[in-house]
Amino acid sequence: MTEQWTTLRPIIRSRRVVRTYGPQPVTTEDIRSVLEAARWALAAGNARLLHCLVVRDPATIELVGKVSPGMSRQPPALVVICLDHARARDLRVQLERDTAVWMDIGAAMMNMSLAAHALGLGSCPVTSFSRSGVRTMLDLPEHLSPEVLLQLGWRDPDAPARVLRPGASTRYTVDDFTSWERIGGPPPPE
Numbered sequence: 137m138t139e140q141w142t143t144l145r146p147i148i149r150s151r152r153v154v155r156t157y158g159p160q161p162v163t164t165e166d167i168r169s170v171l172e173a174a175r176w177a178l179a180a181g182n183a184r185l186l187h188c189l190v191v192r193d194p195a196t197i198e199l200v201g202k203v204s205p206g207m208s209r210q211p212p213a214l215v216v217i218c219l220d221h222a223r224a225r226d227l228r229v230q231l232e233r234d235t236a237v238w239m240d241i242g243a244a245m246m247n248m249s250l251a252a253h254a255l256g257l258g259s260c261p262v263t264s265f266s267r268s269g270v271r272t273m274l275d276l277p278e279h280l281s282p283e284v285l286l287q288l289g290w291r292d293p294d295a296p297a298r299v300l301r302p303g304a305s306t307r308y309t310v311d312d313f314t315s316w317e318r319i320g321g322p323p324p325p326e
């Protein structure tokens with residue numbers, strides 16, 4: 137056990153998605169910290185094919201919400217994680233064959249969610265949205281495709297606490313999804 141793990145573990149463990157936000161704005165400084173976490177995320181071949189669009193204008197967020205069934209009601213900020221197809225072409229990354237880029241998007245999304253949580257902010261990724269609708273609402277250029285909307289905001293203190301289904305917190309343990317040495321192999325003794 138290192139000091140770093142002692143610090144990181146509770147951050148990873150306590151992060152949960154937040155879907156109800158208070159009206160307080162998210163500062164530029166906090167958003168830049170969240171973006172910095174994306175900057176340092178794992179990236180296949182270090183290709184860096186993502187482009188983030190930060191949106192805080194409430195009217196624009198409302199428009200995006202109209203074509204995004206997965207979105208919460210009026211988050212104060214959105215980071216739209218886009219894939220840059222022009223850069224992919226330049227680097228000869230074949231997006232139709234190369235699944236690694238989807239992992240890059242996930243890695244950036246996870247780093248950002250953890251950074252937000254460490255800053256005291258709530259976040260929730262959204263993939264349930266109309267690609268063409270979001271493209272139109274945000275006037276995205278042809279070479280950028282929206283892949284994830286990361287909602288950011290301060291947790292609404294008046295929102296009821298999230299109720300976990302009975303047993304949900306213990307439902308999924310490390311041993312549920314891990315085999316050792318061969319599929320089905322048990323964990324070694326401690």
Ligand SMILES: Cc1cc2nc3c(=O)[nH]c(=O)nc-3n(C[C@H](O)[C@H](O)[C@H](O)COP(=O)(O)O)c2cc1C
Nearest residue numbers: 151152153155205206207208260261262263264265
């Ligand atoms: C790729 C991806 C897409 C998601 N899309 C949505 C979404 O459209 N709307 C939403 O409310 N939550 C979305 N979520 C959040 C998950 O529902 C959430 O992470 C899951 O229920 C586990 O909750 P926890 O992160 O608090 O442990 C998404 C999560 C991931 C990883």
